Amino acid sequence: MHKNSMHKNFPMVPRVIFGRGSFGQLGQILTLKRKSEEAPFIFLVDDVFEGSEHITNAIPLEHNDRIIFISADEEPKTTQVDALRDEIQATYAQLPSGIIGIGGGTLMDLAKAVALMLTNPGSASDYQGWDLIKNPAVYHVGIPTISGTGAEVSRTTVLTGPYKKLGLNSDHTTFDQVVLDPQLTEGVPKQQWFYTGMDCYIHCIESLQGTYLNAFSQSYGEKAYDLCKEVFLSDELNAEESQDKLMMASWHGGMSIAYSQVGVAHAMSYGLSYLLGTKHGIGNCIVFNHLEEFYPEGVAEFKKMKEKHGIVLPTGLCAGLTDAQFDTMIDIALSLEPLWENALGMDWRNTITRERLRALYERM
Secondary structure: OOOOOOOOOOOOOOEEEEOOOHHHHHHHHHHOOOOOOOOOEEEEEEHHHOOOOOOHHHOOOOOOOEEEEEOOOOOOEHHHHHHHHHHHHHHOOOOOOEEEEEEOHHHHHHHHHHHHHOOOOOOHHHHOEEOOOOOOOOOEEEEEOOOOOOOOOOOOOEEEOOOOEEEEEOOOOOOOEEEEOHHHHOOOOHHHHHHHHHHHHHHHHHHHOOOOOOHHHHHHHHHHHHHHHHHHHOOOOOHHHHHHHHHHHHHHHHHHHHOOOOOHHHHHHHHHHHHHOOOHHHHHHHHHOOOOOOOHHHHHHHHHHHHHOOOOOOOOOOOOOOHHHHHHHHHHHHHOHHHHHHHHOOOHHHOOOHHHHHHHHHOO
């Protein structure tokens, strides 16, 4: 077990509502948090829902509230967060009553980051790291429409900056309110459902096999792991049960890593994402597929899930990369020291060489 003289005082999401149709209670929830008629709620919404009846038309707009549609095709960037913050500040005389993120991990990370940057000076890139945020965020709400990332529960918002891909990890990042409505995950394309669900599965494997493991993270990780196996390997569940259980797996998986850490797949997938823009879920899958030497049982089971759902991963991502490009990916991966320490212990630098990482990337 990871020994540390200081125990984490971890911020939980203080309020969460779960249930099919619970999205319909958003208006009630927000009414209590409105600061004034001039202080809007800003809804950051995945643009796939533009014109969608069950999501966009159900958003409870009042006064000068506003929906901003955002594409989730690319991973969230510090420059994008700064631009959104600047636009909101230029448009409204008052600080917003709240920021609400509706979508997958990208939209939830953007909502968390914009809420933080409305109350902290400078650029989002100034805060990439651990505990650099000084001021509490404006009120912010997370509403996932796909399950797996754990972004709804985590104290980080992962952003690609000018020099690195790293989260704004802080006690102020966590959402003030989360709405978990499994109905909102209906109609997610199958591949996306798989890749994002596997983000959760990989969280579980990395947390449960890590050196930071403790009874707190283990209890959540084991529950999430069991739920993932049910959703991705069992034939017993109907569509509704599967949606409900995967949403709970995502929550529990997020709780597990919140009190421990992720590992090799996440460290290496940050490298792919920074250099090639590979989306987080699929990036994790591409990397994890080659990590038998670190997670033999987990990778074998992952391959079974992949086969069962007819998923074919892209190959040749790193074909034709230059030495400099490989070095960039390796630098990014190696900079995520807590992830390597969790995966392999304090002396991880003795086993993880640049050559070993390069050889792994070359297989992807």
